Amino acid sequence: MASKMASDDFDDQFLTCPVCMLHFRDPRILPCLHTFCKGCLEEWGTKQQPLECPTCRTQVSLPDQGVDGLRTNFYVNNLLDFSAAKKGAEPGVPCQVCEGNVEGSKSWCTDCAMLLCESCIATHRKIPAIRDHELVPEEVMKSKEGVDRFQRKRHCQKHKKYELEFYCESCKALVCTACTVIDHRPGKDHNPVEITTVAQKIKEKLQELLQGIDPRLKEIQASIKEVDSKLAKLVPSKEAASDQAKEYFRQLVDLLHKREQEILNQIDEQCRDDGKTLQTKKEVIEFELAGLTSAQTFCQQAVEHGSDVHILEVGNQVQTRVETLLRKQLDLESNWSEFQFVENTTIADYAEEVKDLGGTKTKVDVSKCKVVFKPAVHEFPCIAVLTTMNNEDRPCVTNSKAVTANMKDPSGTDLPTRVQMKSRCVWEISYVPKVTGSHRLEVKVDSQQVTGSPFDITVQRRDAPVLTIGRLGVGVGELNGPVGVAVDKDGNIAVAELGNRRIQVFDADKGNSLRSFPTDGEKPYGIGVDSKGTFLVSELGQNSGLKCYTEEGKRLDTFTLDCIKSPRGLAALKDGRIVVVDNKRKSCLLLQNDGSLVREIGKGQLQDPRFVTVDDSIDRIYVTDHKTHKVFVFDLEGKMHFSFGEHGNGEGQFHGPIGITLDESGNIIVVNWYGRRVQVFGSDGTFIRTVATVDDGHPHGITLTPEGYIAVACFIENCVKLYRYN
Template sequence: MAAAPGSFREEIREELSCSICLDPFTRPKVLPCQHTFCQDCLQDHAGRGGPFQCPICRQQVRLPRQGVAGFPDNRMVTSLCERLQNQATLSGETREQPQSGNRCSFHPSEKLKLYCKPCQVPLCVDCVEDSHDGHPNISLAKATQERRSTVQALINEGRNILESYCSFIRGLRETEKTLNKQKQQTDNAIIQTYNKMVQKLTERKDHLLSESQENYNKNLEKMQTERDRVLADVNELSAACDRAEQELQQGWVEILSQQTALTEVVGKYRGKAAPTPVQTQPAVFQPTDTPVPVLGHVTIQSLPSMPILVAPAAIPAAPAPIPAAPATRDIHYHHGNQRQREHQPQRATFGGKGSGTGQFDSPLGVAVSDEGEIYVAEYGNRRIQVFTLQGTFVRQFPTVVSGGEKIYPHDVAMDGEGNLWLVGGSLAADFAVHYNKQGRVLRKFDLQKTRRGRGVAVDTRRNHILITQSTGRLLSPHGEVLVFKPDGTLVGTVGQQQGMKHPRYITVDREGNILVSDVDNHCVYVYNKDGQFLFQFGGEGSGEGQLKHPRGICTDRAGNIIVADMGNNHVEMFDKTGKFLKHITTDMEVPWAVAMAPQGQLVMTNMNNTISIFHTY
């Protein structure tokens, strides 16, 4: 039995209505999941940008570059909406005609009473005389009666066809609901199985890390015992030499009085054997060469009485076994341990001890250009190696001064033009050297010789070169930051009043503030762009917010401060006021220098002669 015309119209209108605004579609856009919505409704739902979920099936959808307007138009829905609107308009006109008294549109004062058979149009008397003279015609009432049965039969046939179409659409809607429910159940089962496997792997990982840490602590304790023993000898010898130097300046009488004591102390150590290297036994991890556990398979089951056909998905092959330990120049991806109960970013690591391409010997400095090239300064190999952010080797060049003499690099920094500033030294002198990207020396100037490492940063706003320096005796050092023009002219000094001992690494944030890590004071000093002291943070310890022999320092785009906490084997993040935010990673072996790439990756050197790139930082 055919449904009433009104119910059909309502069903069609419902199917051609947006599920967000519940009104007929306006500029309908279709998503990759094949669900359609008004363009304006999608714009409100998607917000300013980024991925969003389909309001019906919750599938993740990525916005095109043009935004919501970039989604394809649903031309079929647009056509159906137009037809529905035209039909509603036509029905409105038909209903209004009787109210106008069947007036002729050409002769408004006359009523339509006749029907022209050849032309098949209703006429008034004036129409017959004007343009239908001689055409056979009959009364409009008779013509209507003759055609009523034919039109009614067509209406009934059309309603029956519409009923079958509406039934099909209702079936599609029910099938979609069933598919959504079954997909959610399947996804939940996959996630639960995955979580169980991850939990077992995490427990095993934590156990292995605990064994590694225990081994490390034993070796560290052995080294500390030897360090304390040798430092006692250093203190005795240093004190004897200092007293002799003071007496030497005062006169012969004092020298004679100190000669006997100095002879005794020096003689004591003259025949004493030099300290021997500490024999450590580092732990080595050997991954088991076993296949990856198979999580499961997704199989396709046919659904009974489905009005549409679903193409079966291909069942993927089981994953390949984990390969044996790769070579040192390969890139390894890691997830940091979760002993701190917080998310730790994925990282890629490459390198290894050596002098070949892609190998390192004491990589003390690192910088990243605006183009994403990593510049690594190797102290042992006296060179700069350049890599992409994917760890691919690009080029290398030796760290030389203008005369061709090789120097040992301590640190590197990029200037505003994409060239490189390097600080380092030979056995006789220290230098600041300016290179272009290919390693050609542009300029250099001399620095005071120091026995401790330096750091360098560039204030691109003022084109100033900032270099750390530590002078004085070994046990009573004095630290400061020197500010130069590119030609070597000294502009001023920073940090003389704060009791710096060994300022090692330095950076300048986006606001021009100067941040310096002090190895001996276990803290970070912060100064404004004019060199005025703002605050310091850190302090010796291993708790949150504390530092132990901090090295590399840099800032991210938000102004957060990243510090390589070498003594604790951590990399820490603080906000711009020095407040501790989180551990970026807690399982690095002697983290050293850090740099932030323009794309947001954190690049770090380690004293195990590797480079780590944190891709999800």
């Protein structure tokens, strides 16, 4: 059925390939609905992989046939035919068959897509194979209404002389009449239907979609109009804000200059006052000096030159005068020190305060602001994160002085808080709770309470879990026999469920299930993540081995080497190698990333190994031994460096050590199966502290999250518990 085409709906640009800027040659449609020449796409594909649409940059997955498999844009072909026919109807255009006749009227063959003169038309109609081709006369080519006549007929690739008139709904393929008899005979496997019927259904669906496009277009156009309006205001707004900022800082500079002059005047005034005081002091001292010098001279002359009579006459007087001068208490100290300027505020402190001098601000809607709380633990630094939002639900900036926070502990006593901008629109409110229990945090922006403020925050004990993920079940967010845990490249917690035979990934903030995928083996046990983000899973059971999965759960490789008997915990090195604990072999296996064995480690020393962790920086592996109640430390060459631990329930002792991991400082974190204590040891095995005691749940694997929480897989309680570590 011919579709209507309006000549006014296109122009020469519509028929031009955006790559070569020429009229389309064999136009092909990409999945994003942009059209290009087949040759241009083939050349474009040689320049980049994966292929991107030259117009919208959408990545394109080509069919197995490559560009040849892309759909032809027959609509554009028809318009090209119409354009060519219009030009052919002009005077002086030669026939495209005989290439010579330019006189007389001409017609366009829609099947051959060629312009024919009257002589060639007569010959064309005598040939049986093409006598039924549709010819469009010159008067129709010249009229705008004739465009709907230009529809190239589609012929079957297998039966060249037959048109495509049917659509096999089972095969989703266009077929001809011959195909419906041979390859697509109606029956249980094939259902050929006339194209008109199927096309009408599709048109109706497309029409429904079109009805939804107009409102969306209006919405987008309104948004563009709004953006244009804001763009028009952008520069004037910027200039006004700049002028305000310049005036603000000019006044600050004036204040600094004024303060500078005040300090200089104080120094000058102090100098004058000190000068007068020192001059008076000098005169007093000089007067005393003159009196003592005069007495000294008179006394010396009397002693050296006076007669006995003279001595007897003036001696008593001289003695009295000198003794009086010597007994006189004189203040000979000047009590003055050099001038020194005192920095009441240091340059460094002022530099910090300067950051708060002014800022940009948009209208903050306190009802839209968002506050996210991290778990609060007694005597640990805790934070709440505020995102300031505008009335359009978009993050926006505000002045640093506009955000305030006030916290009270259970007794109503104020708890110091600190508000600090971490990035644009994001503020961190930090505090250190001194007691456990319910605290209240009041958060304001521009002196207005944000929605939900004041917030109730429960501060937990240091050894209490801050978050418990999962419960018994097979549904989303539920767990059955969690054993191994690991952190993926995005900081989420991946759990190997032995009972549900799957891997489930949770976010570490709230414990929401993000995704899950089944494992192929009977009993997934250990889990690790390599540097590429690939999940490595050890499987127990009849087909024990290692399996690799993508983040989405697609299986990549399976290692079923004869050397692997009973794999348990595992760890990935940065270079791609893998260390896996083999409980039955009583050793650890160092494998290449293809699963080939490099060497066996710990044979003869380990008796019941369970989990392993690796420190790439020093090429060390740490293995828990459930039976000997120790942690063994080897290098990657297989040499044992030391072991630590002894049987018991005291500090630094083990009772069935099982899960193990490292922190950034190289400290070793171990959880006990029986004692259930999570303990921390130095890199040399020296006991440091006990983090927590896990509730009865038979802990297995543990891992440390980027946020500083220890995640413990609790097998019996069917959950993962998070404890604050740092």
